[in-house]
C-alpha cells in the first residue's frame with residue numbers, strides 16, 4: 001500500500017494495531033505480498049478503520065486468523081483487517097446456555113471454557129478448533145453435526161457488527177427466541193465478510209452428550225456405503241451426524257449417535273434393523289482421532305470444492321466426482337453436500353472443473369469453490385446464484401457497505 | 411437522523427387507546443381496479459361489500475380494527491403476481507393475510523390498503539419422503555401438514571398453539587414458535603426454500619434444499635419473519651422430521667410461579683434436553699378449573715409446570731426421573747407422569763385450554779409476548795406480578811418457560827376506558843422490565859402495529875435504519891404492509907414536503 005495511505009492510518013489507531021505478521025495462507029492466495037495487516041483492539045477501532053477506508057477508497061479484506069481465508073486479489077489498494085486481538089469471552093451464563101465472545105476468539109478456547117460446564121458448540125466443519133467464532137459465523141459452516149443439532153444459523157442469537165462504512169450495529173440479542181424486527185442477523189451467517197466486520201457473537205450452547213458413539217462401516221464398493229448411508233438418513237431416529245468419505249480405493253461410513261447410554265444403544269439396534277447392516281462400534285480415543293482425521297484431512301489441499309444436491313442424489317454426486325483422478329471425497333449425507341479435494345497437478349484442471357459443473361448442475365445441484373489456487377480462473381466453473389437472488393444480495397450489500405469497501409473472501 | 415417514515419404514518423400511530431382506528435369512511439377502490447382484479451381471480455374472489463369486509467377488520471389482536479378497501483383471494487402464484495402487479499401499478503398497498511390469528515396486528519389493513527388473502531392457496535404440492543421435505547402453498551393450515559405427513563412416519567415440528575387455525579404462510583411471516591420449539595427450534599430452522607411475489611408482482615425463487623445455501627446471502631432466512639412487509643410467500647419448502655418413538659409428560663405442581671421458574675432453570679442447566687417446558691400460573695389454573703376444561707389441578711397451586719421429553723423410548727424414563735428430581739428439589743408439591751396418550755392430553759389440558767378459559771373470566775384479553783434469559787424468569791415473573799398489583803390488573807401467565815418466552819395475559823374490559831389506559835401503561839412497563847432483564851419485546855408474535863412503539867427499547871436508530879434499508883431492497887416503494895414493524899419516526903425539522911419526500915426512499 002502507498003506510504004501516504006499507511007501514514008494517514010497510523011495516526012488513527014494505537015500502535016498495537018500494527019506490525020502483525022501476515023498469515024502465510026494469504027501470501028499464496030494474494031499472489032503478491034500483503035503489506036498491511038491491521039489488528040484493531042476494539043469494535044470502535046474497527047469502525048475508525050472502516051470509516052477511514054471508505055473515505056480513502058481503500059479496500060479491506062476482513063479475516064479471523066487467516067487460516068481459512070482464500071481471497072482473490074483486489075486490484076485497488078487494500079489492507080487486511082484481522083480480528084485476532086478481539087478475543088475475549090464477554091459473557092457466559094452456563095445456566096442460560098448462551099455465550100457472548102469477541103469475533104476473534106478461537107473455537108478451541110471457547111470450547112475449553114464451555115466444557116468445564118458440560119457444554120459445547122455442536123459444529124464440526126474442517127479444522128474447527130482453529131477457527132475464530134467470527135470466522136465460523138462468516139463462513140456459515142456448521143459441519144455434518146447439523147443433522148442432530150441444526151445449522152449454525154439457527155443458533156446465532158446476536159452479534160455486533162461494523163458495516164463497511166463504519167456504522168456499528170447491535171443485532172439480535174442474548175435470548176433464544178427473538179422476532180423483534182426484520183432478521184438482518186441471519187444475513188451475517190455466511191456473509192463471508194461482504195456486508196460487515198463481525199466484532200462479537202452470541203451463540204446458543206448445548207449440553208455435551210453423555211455418550212458419543214461412533215459407528216463405522218468400511219467397504220471398497222462405495223455404492224454399498226451409499227445405500228446404507230441413505231437408509232441411515234431415512235431411519236426413524238436422528239443421528240448426530242452421517243459422514244461418508246471415499247477415495248478411488250473405497251470408503252467409510254461414519255454414523256455418530258448422541259444421548260444417554262440406553263438410548264444410544266436402542267438407536268444403534270434400530271439402525272441395524274432398519275439398514276440390515278451391522279455397524280462396528282469404535283471406542284474412544286480411536287473414534288475421536290478417526291473423526292478428526294475425516295474432518296481435517298483436506299485442510300491443506302489447495303483445491304477444494306463443495307457440491308450440494310438433494311440428499312437422495314448423494315450417490316449420483318459421488319459417481320460424478322469419483323471420476324476425477326486422485327480425488328478425495330467427504331460427504332455430509334444428511335445435508336446432501338460433498339467436499340471434494342482435487343489434486344492441483346492435473347494438467348486439464350479447468351476442463352475437469354467445467355465438466356463437474358455441467359454434470360452437477362444437471363443433477364439439480366450446485367458447485368462452489370472452498371479453496372482454489374490463484375492460477376485457476378475461479379469465476380468460470382462455479383454455480384452462480386439465481387439472477388434474482390444475485391440482485392437482492394447486491395442491494396443488501398449496497399445497504400451495508402455503500403462504498404464497497406469490504407472485500408469478501410471465500 | 412434517519413428515515414423511517416412510510417406511507418400510512420401520517421395517520422396517528424395506532425394504540426390500544428385509539429382502539430378502533432377505522433375513523434372515517436374506507437375509500438372504495440376504483441371500479442376499474444375491481445373489475446381488473448375480478449378478471450384475474452374471478453368475481454366471487456374479490457370482496458368489496460362493506461359488511462363482508464368486516465370479517466377482515468382485525469387479526470387475533472382485536473384491539474386494532476380497520477376494514478380494508480377490498481379483499482382479494484387468488485389461488486396460485488401467478489394470480490398473486492398478477493394481483494400484486496395490478497395493485498402496485500395503481501399505487502395501492504398490499505396487506506398479505508393468512509388465517510388472521512396473528513397477535514400483533516400484522517394483518518391489519520392500512521387506510522389505503524387491499525388485503526391479499528391466501529385462504530384459497532391451501533394445497534400441499536409435494537411430500538418428498540426420501541429427502542424429508544414438503545412443498546406447500548401458504549394457505550395450508552399448520553396442523554394439516556403434520557396430518558398429511560404422519561402416514562409416512564414424518565411430521566412438521568413447529569407447533570404454535572394456534573396450529574389448528576394458523577397458516578404456514580403466516581408462520582413464515584412471523585417466524586412462529588410453539589411449545590416444542592424448545593428442542594426443535596422455530597419456523598426459520600425448517601424453511602429451506604421459498605417462492606415469493608415481490609413488489610410489482612415479480613416472482614422470485616429463494617434457496618431450495620438441493621442448493622448450497624451459501625452461494626449467496628441467506629435471503630430465505632431474511633424473508634422469514636418479515637411480517638408481510640417484504641412480499642408474499644406463495645410456495646414454501648419445509649423440512650420434515652421423523653416421528654419420535656416415545657414421549658413422557660410430567661406435570662409438576664408448585665406453590666409459586668417463581669419456584670416453578672427455578673425448576674425450569676435447574677432442568678435446563680442439568681443438561682437435560684426436554685422437548686417442551688411450559689408454565690401455567692395460579693390465576694390461569696383458577697380460570698381453567700372454573701371452566702368446562704377443568705383438568706383437576708389443585709386450586710391452591712401457584713403454578714403448574716408441564717415438561718415433556720420425546721425421542722428414543724429407552725432413554726425417556728431416565729430423563730423424566732431427573733426432571734422430577736429437579737422439580738422436587740425446587741419445592742414441587744407433587745409431580746404426575748403420563749405414559750399413555752389420554753393421560754398426556756389431560757396433563758396438557760390447562761396449558762392448551764388456557765386462552766379459551768380466560769375468555770370466561772374477563773371480556774377482553776391482551777396476550778403479551780416477550781423473551782428473557784431463562785435464569786431471569788423468577789425475578790421477571792415477580793416483577794410482572796408487582797406491575798399487575800400496582801395497576802390493579804389481573805395478569806395470567808401461560809408461557810414457553812424453557813425458552814424464557816413469556817406470555818403475560820392482561821385481562822380487562824374494553825368498555826372501561828380507564829382500564830384500557832392502565833393496560834397500555836402496564837404493557838409498556840412489562841416490556842421495559844423484560845428488556846432490562848436482558849430480554850426482548852417479542853419472542854414469537856412479532857411486532858406488527860402493536861409493538862412498533864416498543865422497538866426503540868431494543869434497537870437504536872442505526873439498527874432500525876438498517877432494517878428499513880433491508881426492506882427497501884425488497885420493497886422500495888413500501889407497498890407491502892406499510893406502517894408495520896418499524897416505528898414511525900419524525901424527521902427532525904423537516905417540513906411537510908420533506909416528510910413526503912422521505913416516504914418510500
Ligand SMILES: Cc1cc2nc3c(=O)[nH]c(=O)nc-3n(C[C@H](O)[C@H](O)[C@H](O)COP(=O)(O)OP(=O)(O)OC[C@H]3O[C@@H](n4cnc5c(N)ncnc54)[C@H](O)[C@@H]3O)c2cc1C
Nearest residue numbers: 508509510511512516571577579580581583586587638643
Ligand atoms: C390462541 C392463539 C395461540 C397462538 N399461539 C402461538 C404460538 O404458540 N406461537 C406463535 O408463534 N404464535 C402463536 N399465535 C400467533 C399466530 O397464530 C401466529 O403468528 C401465526 O403464525 C399467524 O398465522 P396466520 O395464518 O393467522 O397469519 P395472519 O395473522 O393472517 O398474518 C400474520 C402476518 O403474516 C403476514 N402473512 C400472512 N401470510 C403471508 C404470506 N403468505 N406471505 C407473507 N406474509 C404473510 C401478514 O401480513 C401478517 O403480517 C397464537 C395465536 C392465537 C390466536
